Amino acid sequence: LELQSNTVKRHELLLRVLDETDGPQSPIQVLDTAERLDAVYDIDLWVVERALQLAAHRPDLRLQVNLSGRSMGDPRLTTEVERLLDRYGVNPEQLTFEITETALIGNLSEARRFADRVRDLGCELALDDFGSGYASFRYLRIFPIDLVKIDGEYVVELVGNPQDQVLVRALVQVCQAYGIHTVAEFVQDARTLRLLRELGVDYVQGYLIGRPVPV
Numbered sequence: 001l002e003l004q005s006n007t008v009k010r011h012e013l014l015l016r017v018l019d020e021t022d023g024p025q026s027p028i029q030v031l032d033t034a035e036r037l038d039a040v041y042d043i044d045l046w047v048v049e050r051a052l053q054l055a056a057h058r059p060d061l062r063l064q065v066n067l068s069g070r071s072m073g074d075p076r077l078t079t080e081v082e083r084l085l086d087r088y089g090v091n092p093e094q095l096t097f098e099i100t101e102t103a104l105i106g107n108l109s110e111a112r113r114f115a116d117r118v119r120d121l122g123c124e125l126a127l128d129d130f131g132s133g134y135a136s137f138r139y140l141r142i143f144p145i146d147l148v149k150i151d152g153e154y155v156v157e158l159v160g161n162p163q164d165q166v167l168v169r170a171l172v173q174v175c176q177a178y179g180i181h182t183v184a185e186f187v188q189d190a191r192t193l194r195l196l197r198e199l200g201v202d203y204v205q206g207y208l209i210g211r212p213v214p215v
Contacts, residue, residue, distance in 0.1 A: 001209045003197050010203065012064040012098070013051055014212050015043070031068075044071040049084055051095060054215065056088040064096040064126060069103030073110035078117040085121065092122030096147065100128045101136055104143075112143065119144045126183070131171060140178050148175050150201070152186030159191045165199070172200045 002009045016024040034040045044067055051063045071077055104111050115125055126147035130136050154164045175182050184196045187206035196204055
């Protein structure tokens with residue numbers, strides 16, 4: 001939800017694997033299995049293609065896709081993204097890649113190459129779970145970030161926690177100085193939403209805005 005216009009302008013795509021009873025399995029369990037089978041890149045690429053198929057039918061959609069550190073460091077990925085953009089005739093600005101600070105650690109040179117290539121293609125880049133690591137502010141200086149997603153840990157108790165309020169306000173001010181938009185995750189009630197609006201956050205997501213539903 002964009003707070004300035006009070007309209008939903010972005011959607012995050014989540015991948016859920018159904019078990020035999022059609023119930024979603026734990027994402028952590030699925031990712032662990034994918035890592036073990038060396039299938040993470042293939043899964044990420046499948047999700048990217050599904051996103052572009054959706055975007056091709058809905059030019060108004062702006063979709064955000066999570067990428068693993070392993071895929072981000074794979075030189076094949078950006079080549080495939082470029083091919084898929086051409087194949088489906090999608091405006092690159094409709095696609096935002098979300099990467100976590102954890103994925104950046106130890107992969108800085110590969111991550112920078114990926115980030116520069118993604119921006120060259122016209123896609124956007126979001127830094128997910130911002131504030132969960134020790135070097136977050138450094139990444140704002142060295143990566144071409146469009147969106148920063150404030151870790152839900154600082155949002156769930158925001159109304160009653162002055163320390164979290166100070167931190168979120170500082171994060172917003174830093175991002176504004178760099179020309180980066182902010183997104184608050186895990187927004188679950190109207191009081192938190194009002195406070196985030198006062199603190200200058202640009203976007204919010206969470207159960208108050210909408211629960212995950214099948215595409």
